Amino acid sequence: MINTTIIIISIQLNRFIILDNDILDYYCQIIDSFINILYSIIQSDNKINNKLSHSLIGTIIPNLYTMTLSKQLEKYLQNKHIISLILKLTNFENDEIQLNAFKILSSITTEQETKNIDYSNNIANLFIKFLNKIIDDSNQTLRFYNLLRCLKNLIQYDQIKDELTKQNGLRLIIRCATDMNFKPLQVQQPALEILLALTFNKDACEQLKTYSIQIKPFLSSSHQGISQIIERILWKLEKEEQALIKPKIHDKNYKYDIMLSFSQSDKDLCLRIYDELLKENFSIWIDQDETLAVTMDEKCEIIDECEYFVMCMSDTYKQNCFCRSEACYAYERQCKIIPLIVLSNYRPDGWLNRLINGKISIDFIKYDFESAKIKLKNEIDRQRKYSKINQQHDSVLLKTPIEISIDNEFPSQIDQWTNNHIRLFLISKNLNPFLEIFSEINGNILHDLYRMCLSNRESMFHTLKTEISTLNTNNEQLTLVIYLRFLNEIQKYVPSFAINQK
Secondary structure (H helix, E strand, C coil): CHHHHHHHHHCCCCCCCCCCHHHHHHHHHHHHHHHHHHHHHHCCCCCCCHHHHHHHHHHHHHHHHHHCCCHHHHHHHHHCCCHHHHHHHCCCCCHHHHHHHHHHHHHHCCHHHHCCHHHHHHHHHHHHHHHHHHCCCHHHHHHHHHHHHHHHHHCCCHHHHHHHHHCCCHHHHHHHHHCCCCCHHHHHHHHHHHHHHHCCCHHHHHHHHHHHHHHHHHHHCCCHHHHHHHHHHHHHHHHHHHHHCCCCCCCCCCCEEEEEECCHHHHHHHHHHHHHHHHCCCCEEECCCHHHCCCHHHHHHHHHCEEEEEEEECHHHHHCHHHHHHHHHHHHCCCEEEEEECCCCCCCCHHHHHHCCCCCCEECCCCCHHHHHHHHHHHHHHHHHCHHHHHHHHHHCCCCCCCCCCCCCCCCCHHHCCHHHHHHHHHHCCCHHHCCCCCCCCHHHHHHHHHHHHHCHHHHHHHHHHHHHHHCCCCCCCCHHHHHHHHHHHHCCCCHHHHHHC
16 A cells, blocks of 8 residues: 555656655655664564565665655655665665665765765675676666666765775776777766766876776767766876966956856756846856867866856755866866855755865855845955955965964954954964854954853853854854864954953
8 A cells, every 4th residue: 555655656756846744744754664664674584584575675665766856855864874774785686676775875875974984885895796797797787777877976975986996996987988898878978977086086096097098089989978078087187287287377357257167957047147147247157058068178268267266056066077177176276266055955065065165155045046146246246355365365275274374464453353354364263164154244243242252151152053053054063162262362352451341
């Protein structure tokens, strides 16, 4: 009865449909029931009839995967922390069970999960083992295709890259990418996308350089997707280092005000942002059509010719290696980066979070569009007004931090500080968790807040910690040590009589 209902309703699930609360609760209850049944089977030590166990799992596991097609249910499954359970299901000698287990793993794995080295090690080992097992089995073709697609989803995580490289999985992926016996779109393209992701791993990148000769012939592939990926791989292997050390001209006359970098999955909202900025007389470069096949060399020139690199952050942006190439180049070249959030409740993590550390993200989903647009325009105006100060801000974001002297950059009395002074102070003192909640205050308000902290240090710590956890989009958390450092650093700019009055 349950199974029939699930199959009928699950057909309607996709990433864009928002389930109402009643339907969502209904699905969550079914997920809980399914997980309890699976745990019972796994823990039963074969007390349940083996045929019955396989039948139950074979019914449950495809439906669990189907539920991951809903963003809300995927999030619910991620919060259940069932990775170890699903890993155990891959041991069942049943093709459908194993395949659906892999598909679930590729959907519910999170950046946090991959930080567990044992988990990342098991995932890499599992994929290498199964790919080796079925790569030459003509009866396992569809399973082979699916495994590659699942690995392509998982390879976005840096820890998975590390483990796959350590376990010598690179040669296997190279074969999938270059063996002419394999179909271009079903095997070679996903394998090449995996290789492109691996170029962001230092060890894998060095190993890949020895395979350049095998890869280059595919640059002239009749399949545009394949030739584009090859071009990006070869740029990473052969040209990136030289591109990053080109002299950078500061205070130049830029060809464009903005480069808008986004994933095609977020195209509708990003084109709306583009249209509105055009109305505000900004000159903007945007890649509206991926079929134009702009090379990475050309993209680099465009990025260098733009005053601001505006990146539209979402799950798909983080997963897209083309987007990552652009964003990392802009970061390494110390471009002025303005991050936008274009996906509901999105919080960047992993490499993307590292790139925006110390920057305030403008959320085009949380705020109404007009308010978010005004925030973006104000941020651009603010950065232009304080361009010299912001050049020092950007130096904080280099891989090797540069110590900034701020003693003479703004008034010695906190009440005379502008919002820009506060921002500079927070970044230079590495107090980044406060950046977002202090984004619209001046020195007078900061002074009042400091007095409140002195009145009740513990209560204010918990208040600020909660507010930062709620509002921050870059996963910066307030710790007790950061809070105490903040009070200590602020005290230097508060008049002594004001402290004594307390």
